[in-house]
Amino acid sequence: MSNVPGLSRLAPPDAKAASMEIPPGSGEIPRRTWKELLRPQFIEHSVLVADYVFIVLASLVFSLTYHLIATGDINNEKAFFSIGIIVAANFTAMMAARRNYRLKNLTLLTRQARDTIIIWCGVFGTLTVVAFTLKVSNEFSRGAATLFFAGGLATLLSWRYLVANRISHALANGSFARKKIIIITERGLNASSRPLNELRRYGYHPIQTCEVSKDEISSLVITGSLRSKLADVIELAKCEQIEDIYLLIGWQHRHAIDGILSALAVLPISVHLIPDESAARFLNHPISNVGSTWTTELQRAPMTRAELAAKRVFDVGLATAALITLLPLMLVTALLIKLDSRGPVLFLQKRNGFNGRAFNIFKFRTMHVLEDGPVIQQATRNDPRVTRLGRWLRRSSIDELPQLLNVILDDMSLVGPRPHATSHNSEYEKVIANYAFRHHVKPGLTGWAQVNGLRGETTQIEQMERRVEHDLWYINNWSPLLDLRIVLQTIVTALRQTTAY
Structure with missing residues (x-):
């Protein structure tokens, strides 16, 4: 076969074996080794x-x-x-x-x-x-x-x-059978193409690579040089019993793709179009069909309906059992709050939950003030707003127990990203990428960030970024066993927690 500019033979792993050609008409068929059966x-x-x-x-x-x-x-x-x-x-x-x-x-x-x-x-x-x-x-x-x-x-x-x-x-180690293919690629795309590397890894062996120049790609008609290259591709495909041809060309070059397909129509073999870089990153997501139209799911719901149902059963069952078990402690706490300082027993504050929906979160009151609105100051160490009893309630996390009611009312889950005040959400969404993804699941009474020590005051934006990273990890790796693990770790962590005040 003549050497045509842009059409290069890729050296096979065993050059000696590749050079041993069977003479035409000899009638001898090369034997296939057992490894070639490993399709x-x-x-x-x-x-x-x-x-x-x-x-x-x-x-x-x-x-x-x-x-x-x-x-x-x-x-x-x-x-x-x-x-x-x-x-x-x-x-x-x-x-x-x-x-x-x-x-x-x-x-x-x-x-x-x-x-x-x-x-x-x-x-x-x-x-x-x-x-x-x-x-x-x-x-x-x-x-x-x-x-x-x-x-x-x-x-x-x-x-x-x-x-x-x-x-x-x-x-x-490339032990699978090598399915012979030809690649027609836009010049410069072959070396860095992840799809082509995947093809080679899974047993597809490029016998030839035909590189097409930018001028040939951009032309509205098939140029003479491209037609010559395609003629050589067709000749090689017939002689070498090529099984497939793969095109690695930018999807925007519709005229070039149509022209190449028209020229290759004489071959009774499959021709595949490999996604270019702009399309490949979207096609890595799950593909679904809607009638005769296919779509790629760029963002999926964190949980399926079955998973949501399982999580809800877990939440209601465990929250109800915990509420019944801890009711004496909660009644004593309510009495002590009344005796310690003036004000209501429960403190309600607007928080953002699933899909950003606002709800009132229940907590035992631990401060002399009841802040809720566009500006809320985080509690700090030795904060004068915190009551004497409130300091102990916050450190032991007993002040969070009324949120079991939020779980039963379906505002919250036992485990999930901790809900922040609406004013804090507005601030963090502006400076932390992917912060809004925390609202893809219901907020939790406890979370992966909290059992990993990320709890209490956040004086630096980096501290909140670490919390968000842990929350997103939880969302992407949720399982019933992970929820159970976090609940058990929360009980242990609450007994030795020193960062909440």
């Missing part, structure tokens, strides 16, 4: 089948082992084989629905472990309810089922750990 689709399907087999085997092995130890006899193996098939079918179907068999997701050990535990527990819980409802649970040993549950989960987690490590290692 991403093959790996994905293999992991799914392995999950199925492991679950069925776990059902048999652990159930029969239990019976052998407990009774000294092996029986009912057909029933446990059937249970294994049912569990395996449900588990693999749900894992596939979560796209956990995609090659890239198989390398994410944290995601794999989390979904494996949740789906495994969900499948067992559902089947247990079904068995109880149909009155067939007595036919199976509880001990065997428990051993199958624990042993099967341990087996799957160990298998997931092995898969994640092996696939990550294989991707890093």
Whole structure:
């Protein structure tokens, strides 16, 4: 093939092997090594089948082992084989629905472990309810089922750990089959393109790279030089059995893209358009379809409806239990406030909650004044406005207990970003980037920032920036277990807190 300016051959990893060409008409077909069978689709399907087999085997092995130890006899193996098939079918179907068999997701050990535990527990819980409802649970040993549950989960987690490590290692070393492609790129975009690096990593091997100059791209018609380059691309695609052609061209060059597609129409292979830099950063977000139109979700709701429901159940249940348990303490506190100083027992102040909605927050009064409005001064050390009793209430966080009512009234959550006075919100939104994202969830009685020591007066803007960073981390990493962890840490932190006054 003649050397055409802008059309360069990328040297394959094994130059010696690449130089050994099969003479035309020799009839000899090069043998494929076992590594060439390692296509991403093959790996994905293999992991799914392995999950199925492991679950069925776990059902048999652990159930029969239990019976052998407990009774000294092996029986009912057909029933446990059937249970294994049912569990395996449900588990693999749900894992596939979560796209956990995609090659890239198989390398994410944290995601794999989390979904494996949740789906495994969900499948067992559902089947247990079904068995109880149909009155067939007595036919199976509880001990065997428990051993199958624990042993099967341990087996799957160990298998997931092995898969994640092996696939990550294989991707890093380019062990997957090399799918031959041609790249047509705008000059200067090839070297720094993240999508092209991803293609190479996942087994796509660029045989040729055709660079197109800016003049050829900007022209409203196909130039002679570009037509010549495309003719060579077409010739190479036919000779080398190219499987795909990828275009890396700025999406604004519509005429050039249409012209190239028209020229490549003679080839019965796929032509793909890679997102340019301006589009790639948006297409990294989830894609959804609305009728015949697709959209990219640039900003998602922090929680799904199911997650919101779970969090609400957690909040109401725990807040109600805490309110009943702490009611004697709260009544004594109210009496002491009345005896200590003049004024109401409760202090109400406007705060901003979910979506910026204003609400009245409840607190035990700890000051001689009741400040609420456009200007509010933060409490400082030895603040003369704080009462004698109020100083102890603030340090022990007992003054925050009435906010359990805010939780029950759905103004707040037990855990979330702490709500600030409306006047402080207006100030911080002007100087701290992403401050408004704190309002994407309901404010909390306690939060991730508070259990990490970020509580009390903020004399410098950097202190509030650190709080916001912790709040945003919580929003992006929320889970029921994280909420429970923060609640438990809050109890410990409140007993030794010295920064609130």
